[in-house]
Amino acid sequence: MPPKDVFLAEALAEAAKGRDEGGIPIGSVLVRGGVIIGRGHNRRVQDGSVIHHAEMNCLENAGRLAPGIYREATLYTTLSPCSMCAGAAALFGVKKVVIGENRTFEMSEDFLRSKGIEVEVADDAECYKILQDFIKDHPEVWDEDIGGH
Amino acid sequence: MPPKDVFLAEALAEAAKGRDEGGIPIGSVLVRGGVIIGRGHNRRVQDGSVIHHAEMNCLENAGRLAPGIYREATLYTTLSPCSMCAGAAALFGVKKVVIGENRTFEMSEDFLRSKGIEVEVADDAECYKILQDFIKDHPEVWDEDIGGH
Numbered sequence: 001m002p003p004k005d006v007f008l009a010e011a012l013a014e015a016a017k018g019r020d021e022g023g024i025p026i027g028s029v030l031v032r033g034g035v036i037i038g039r040g041h042n043r044r045v046q047d048g049s050v051i052h053h054a055e056m057n058c059l060e061n062a063g064r065l066a067p068g069i070y071r072e073a074t075l076y077t078t079l080s081p082c083s084m085c086a087g088a089a090a091l092f093g094v095k096k097v098v099i100g101e102n103r104t105f106e107m108s109e110d111f112l113r114s115k116g117i118e119v120e121v122a123d124d125a126e127c128y129k130i131l132q133d134f135i136k137d138h139p140e141v142w143d144e145d146i147g148g149h
Numbered sequence: 150m151p152p153k154d155v156f157l158a159e160a161l162a163e164a165a166k167g168r169d170e171g172g173i174p175i176g177s178v179l180v181r182g183g184v185i186i187g188r189g190h191n192r193r194v195q196d197g198s199v200i201h202h203a204e205m206n207c208l209e210n211a212g213r214l215a216p217g218i219y220r221e222a223t224l225y226t227t228l229s230p231c232s233m234c235a236g237a238a239a240l241f242g243v244k245k246v247v248i249g250e251n252r253t254f255e256m257s258e259d260f261l262r263s264k265g266i267e268v269e270v271a272d273d274a275e276c277y278k279i280l281q282d283f284i285k286d287h288p289e290v291w292d293e294d295i296g297g298h
Contacts, residue, residue, distance in 0.1 A: 048212060083240045084240045093298075149240070
């Protein structure tokens with residue numbers, strides 16, 4: 001069943017969109033004041049992009065925002081962020097990061113906390129399964145996406 | 150006069166391209182085996198992008214690469230990288246980062262070193278001047294680009 005958190009469920013819906021396009025199924029939404037102000041998913045396969053991880057694609061789609069907006073925003077992501085995505089969260093200074101799962105990959109949660117960003121891990125079974133199904137079929141694409149880490 | 154390092158001079162040429170387009174003048178090149186394999190500049194103004202900092206645009210333009218390629222590459226940038234760009238350098242595991250100047254901004258050099266990435270700061274007068282000239286005229290665009298830091 002889908003995540004209980006409605007915004008994490010929306011991030012998972014983005015991951016499913018990516019899967020349906022043949023891409024790496026990781027999704028993200030940016031939320032402020034109970035409203036989704038950005039959403040996106042990993043675009044490596046679809047666009048040949050190395051920087052459009054889900055969180056980056058979501059932040060890009062949210063557009064240019066005044067710094068204060070980010071400080072009131074929560075970034076939801078189906079997978080624990082890599083150092084690039086965590087670095088973006090820290091640069092813009094989001095208030096909180098909600099993570100679907102960190103069993104597949106974990107790199108930057110201590111970094112986020114060290115920057116004063118609240119971190120919550122849902123350990124959601126669907127977020128885990130959708131990515132594991134992809135990695136089973138395309139281990140080399142996954143390895144490339146995380147730079148061989 | 151331009152930087153003595155030919156690759157830093159190419160990064161500065163990218164910054165000048167950005168300036169001539171009305172954008173934030175920060176440029177970057179990715180070099181492997183003495184050959185430029187990617188180049189780019191900040192695209193906030195030109196594309197309304199929040200993630201296309203110079204280093205990110207350069208990495209994106211280099212395209213999808215096998216993880217081993219990055220490990221032999223040096224990322225040149227006219228300005229010291231923010232946490233997003235440094236996080237990308239760490240994700241892909243570049244060997245070295247050469248920085249034009251870090252007087253305008255410095256956020257992530259210790260982070261890069263902690264990830265085993267060699268860091269060299271040129272303290273180049275032209276890299277500094279081209280950005281300072283922009284900030285003088287557009288302080289609010291600069292503030293937005295670095296998330297109010």
